[in-house]
Amino acid sequence: MAQKSxxxxxxxxxxxxxxxxxLKEARLLAGMLEDVRLRCEVMICPPATLITSIKSVVKGAKIKLGGQDCHWYAHGAHTGDISSEMLKDAGCSAVIVGHSERRADHGETDETVRLKAEAAYRADLTAIIxxxxxxxxxxxxxTLEVIARQLKGSLPMNAVPTNTVVAYEPVWAIGTGLTPTVEQVAEVHASIRAKTDPALRILYGxxxxxxxxxxxxxxxxxxxALVGGASLKAADFIGIIKAYT
Incomplete structure (x- = not known):
């Protein structure tokens, strides 16, 4: 039997x-989704300062909330950080870890990313790695060498489709307007798929x-997809979501 996607x-x-x-954009998106027959899950990962407000604004809509990062500890003297437990308490169901901007701006390593993913599991959050x-x-x-190394170092041993999503984001395409060819995306995603569970979701960003x-x-x-700038405006974001209608 063929594996269901x-x-x-x-x-x-x-x-x-x-x-x-x-908040008006989140409210607009919630309204737009009422008229769309969804064949995908929709999530917003706003700044931590807006999570609880957006949760209230989109209440009843088919929109999940995620955090943009978390510390690997549950609590402690880590000024400016936020734990996965805090994100869960605020209303999140997932958290992004290991984004290239975190790796570049904060020196995060594959090991750091793995620890953060494990922290997400601890709080019953999905880790978007x-x-x-x-x-x-x-x-x-x-490319394939780098992807394999990051995948091996960043995914916890207990990563399964129910607690993990992998997002492939070529660093050179983020916010630049440049996009890999369809063939390049297919090659990388096929490589990731060969190393992961067939039911694991692999996003492109x-x-x-x-x-x-x-x-x-x-x-x-x-x-x-893991969408950056185009997710800030409801009209643009819904245009991407409609790829699955």
Whole structure:
């Protein structure tokens, strides 16, 4: 019997964007989803300051909430950090870990990412584990090598489809407007699939927008998208979500 494809997930990573004025976009999205026959799960990952407010705004809508990062400890003297337990308490069902911006800006290693993913499991959150190569690594022909190393180092031993999502985001495509070819995306996702459970969701991220969403989401082994800038506006985000209608 053929393996059933996992249900797609379209998650919006707002990054360090959004004040209370952005609540109107979440409200607009909730309203737009009422008229859409969804064939995917929808998630917003806002700044931590907005999680509880957005939870209230989208109440009753088919929108899940996620955090953008967490510490590997449950509590303690870690000024400015947030734990997975805090995110769970605020209303999240998932948390992004290992985003390339965290790896670059904060020196996070594969080991750090693995510890954060384990912390997510501890709080009953889904870990959205990000991996991806730089432009230099792509040009050097090391993409699959880098992906394999990050995957091996970042995924906990107890990673399963019910607690883990992998997001492939080529670093050179994030926020640049550059997008890999369909063939390049297919090659990397096939490589990830060969090393993971067939039911594990593998998202693509990196300059995903309404204009290219259908093409990208149709690639084999692409089970959704991790969307950056285009998720900040409801009209753009719904355009990507509609790739699954």
């Amino acid at each position: 996992p249900k797609p997930l379209v998650a919006g990573n707002w990054k360090m964007n959004g004040t209370t004025a952005a 990000c991996i991806g190569e730089t432009l230099e690594e792509r040009k050097a022909g090391r 990196g300059s995903v927008k309404p204009a290219n969403a259908v093409e990208l989401m149709s690639v084999a082994n692409v089970n959704g």
